[in-house]
Amino acid sequence: MNLEKIEHDLIDEVKLTNIEAKIFLLVTLNGKMTPEKIASELGISTELASDSAKKLVLQGGFIEISQNEFEAMHPRFTAVNLYRRMCTRENIEFKKNLIVDNIGVALEKYYERARTK
Numbered sequence: 021m022n023l024e025k026i027e028h029d030l031i032d033e034v035k036l037t038n039i040e041a042k043i044f045l046l047v048t049l050n051g052k053m054t055p056e057k058i059a060s061e062l063g064i065s066t067e068l069a070s071d072s073a074k075k076l077v078l079q080g081g082f083i084e085i086s087q088n089e090f091e092a093m094h095p096r097f098t099a100v101n102l103y104r105r106m107c108t109r110e111n112i113e114f115k116k117n118l119i120v121d122n123i124g125v126a127l128e129k130y131y132e133r134a135r136t137k
Contacts, residue, residue, distance in 0.1 A: 021126050033119050034102045035110065039064065040072050044081050044092065047073075048127050051134040052091040080105045095131050096124035
């Protein structure tokens, strides 16, 4: 799996910011996390981690388990959900996007492994 390609696709196709893409991948691949843990893993401020994770909740990428913990949903669903919401925001017609579909496929087994440890 080429994480750099997936990160690039999240930025280009789904219009996530660079840090949102990094946080999305981190939580998808590792399981639920607090802003403090995200910040520590990525070398960013806790405030930036928290704000970005909350934006991912609003965009349909995460669920907020508690005020201080975020979790990704299944990547096949989430990638398309993020794309659909971006299309709505950008006033773009929503249609099948193979690049977005492949994001979910590429992340699926890693997502499942992180949640069955």
